[in-house]
Amino acid sequence: MRALYWFREDLRLLDNPALTSMCMQANEAVFVFVIPQSNQWSQGAERMGPHRRRFMLESLMNLDRALRKKGNELLVLHGNPDEAVVECAKQWNCNAVFSQKCHTDEEVRSAESVSKSIPHHTEEAATLVHPQDLPFAVDDLPEIFSRFRKKIEKNGLDIRAELPVPIIPARPQGMPITEHFAPDIPYRMTGLPESTILFEGGEDEGWKRLKHYFWGTQSLSEYKQTRNGLLGWDYSSKFSPWLAWGCLSPRSIYHAIRQYESDKEANDSTYWLIFELLWRDYFRFIAMQNGARIWHATGLKEAPRNPVSHHPLQWKAWCTGNTRSPFVNANMHELRLTGFMSNRGRQNVASYAIHDLRLDWRACASWFEHWLIDFDPCSNTGNWLYVAGVGNDPRPQRKFDVDWQAERYDPETVFQSHWNRLGEVFPIEPNYVP
Numbered sequence: 001m002r003a004l005y006w007f008r009e010d011l012r013l014l015d016n017p018a019l020t021s022m023c024m025q026a027n028e029a030v031f032v033f034v035i036p037q038s039n040q041w042s043q044g045a046e047r048m049g050p051h052r053r054r055f056m057l058e059s060l061m062n063l064d065r066a067l068r069k070k071g072n073e074l075l076v077l078h079g080n081p082d083e084a085v086v087e088c089a090k091q092w093n094c095n096a097v098f099s100q101k102c103h104t105d106e107e108v109r110s111a112e113s114v115s116k117s118i119p120h121h122t123e124e125a126a127t128l129v130h131p132q133d134l135p136f137a138v139d140d141l142p143e144i145f146s147r148f149r150k151k152i153e154k155n156g157l158d159i160r161a162e163l164p165v166p167i168i169p170a171r172p173q174g175m176p177i178t179e180h181f182a183p184d185i186p187y188r189m190t191g192l193p194e195s196t197i198l199f200e201g202g203e204d205e206g207w208k209r210l211k212h213y214f215w216g217t218q219s220l221s222e223y224k225q226t227r228n229g230l231l232g233w234d235y236s237s238k239f240s241p242w243l244a245w246g247c248l249s250p251r252s253i254y255h256a257i258r259q260y261e262s263d264k265e266a267n268d269s270t271y272w273l274i275f276e277l278l279w280r281d282y283f284r285f286i287a288m289q290n291g292a293r294i295w296h297a298t299g300l301k302e303a304p305r306n307p308v309s310h311h312p313l314q315w316k317a318w319c320t321g322n323t324r325s326p327f328v329n330a331n332m333h334e335l336r337l338t339g340f341m342s343n344r345g346r347q348n349v350a351s352y353a354i355h356d357l358r359l360d361w362r363a364c365a366s367w368f369e370h371w372l373i374d375f376d377p378c379s380n381t382g383n384w385l386y387v388a389g390v391g392n393d394p395r396p397q398r399k400f401d402v403d404w405q406a407e408r409y410d411p412e413t414v415f416q417s418h419w420n421r422l423g424e425v426f427p428i429e430p431n432y433v434p
């Protein structure tokens with residue numbers, strides 16, 4: 001069989017069930033990734049900003065190199081993803097398309113459109129717990145995370161094994177070898193201090209990071225105590241960009257944690273990283289359960305929980321880091337200048353946007369979508385719904401006291417001085433805000 005493999009949120013060879021399934025059935029294969037032509041919101045702003053674009057292109061170059069070492073290559077196409085995939089499959093007379101299953105509205109529709117033209121096999125791999133291994137149907141997902149987690153952990157976590165890198169089929173006979181994928185990479189910000197977090201995309205870099213965080217510095221052993229940090233590389237795992245692009249699978253991380261526990265030590269911290277991966281799963285299952293509903297202004301509720309008065313000046317102040325809170329501003333500058341913000345920062349700027357400035361959560365989520373390297377539609381929307389109190393959690397929502405949080409997590413204002421100074425040195429271009 002000759003097949004086309006469509007890489008989507010899974011830019012890796014290791015532990016990739018759809019890829020493995022295709023490699024077991026096909027003797028010739030074409031590997032494709034499609035960069036969507038339309039990268040714009042209706043207001044004209046770009047959905048994917050420069051940091052994420054850079055990470056994506058680096059990840060694609062790494063994947064192309066890995067496939068070439070195995071006698072094949074990656075074709076990077078531009079266009080409407082489903083049309084480009086079908087056209088390419090027809091051009092090379094492929095009998096079937098294989099891909100990882102996606103769960104958000106637009107991606108699901110795109111997969112369905114491919115299935116109308118050609119046999120299309122998909123496999124689940126986005127979550128740590130395989131949807132078929134849940135002790136309940138996705139439609140019966142518990143409304144509160146802790147209930148979800150307890151049900152999953154009741155009989156011990158039983159996570160499927162990691163799949164090895166499969167034997168890659170040859171390229172179709174007669175298919176010309178193209179040049180290595182070498183795109184124009186958006187420039188990195190220069191002039192930032194050397195300690196600044198700057199991610200590099202690709203499966204190899206993801207593993208380098210994991211090995212550093214686990215066996216290199218053994219920071220995993222202290223994760224629970226350090227995870228609310230604000231400055232530096234090792235207060236948290238920083239796995240999110242590689243997870244969002246699928247350069248690392250949550251299962252691989254899970255099995256590496258178990259390996260670390262048997263090599264070094266098992267403690268609250270090693271468990272806590274698994275706990276956080278379950279949060280990630282939870283938001284993915286919410287997206288599976290609710291489809292396009294997660295994007296509604298009122299989220300999963302009938303009415304908004306908080307009054308919304310999306311004032312353009314407040315909105316601009318929030319986006320550009322010019323609010324009355326130096327703590328919020330510092331986080332917003334970090335996001336714009338690096339493509340990353342800590343979890344503590346995200347919780348605070350989101351609470352401030354919703355509860356203090358009364359902004360529309362969807363506009364704020366789209367600002368995050370533009371800047372975050374680790375943007376993941378399920379985790380981003382799920383967290384915004386949660387902070388806005390319009391997710392599926394029925395409990396009263398929490399408003400953060402941002403000044404208190406700044407006192408507690410940045411008592412010497414080191415973080416705030418650092419990023420507020422850099423925000424002044426590298427101001428946002430005047431017309432950048434949507």
Ligand SMILES: Cc1cc2nc3c(=O)[nH]c(=O)nc-3n(C[C@H](O)[C@H](O)[C@H](O)COP(=O)(O)OP(=O)(O)OC[C@H]3O[C@@H](n4cnc5c(N)ncnc54)[C@H](O)[C@@H]3O)c2cc1C
Nearest residue numbers: 236237238239240276280343346350374375376379380383
């Ligand atoms: C408003 C808001 C928006 C967010 N948007 C995103 C997003 O687009 N993409 C994204 O990956 N995360 C998002 N998060 C969750 C979280 O902030 C990041 O996953 C985390 O900061 C990434 O850093 P880390 O990898 O060092 O995390 P660690 O603390 O090391 O955690 C390990 C992994 O667990 C998962 N995780 C941890 N916390 C959460 C959480 N609250 N929700 C979902 N998964 C979690 C992530 O995959 C993370 O990489 C958002 C949180 C908030 C409050």
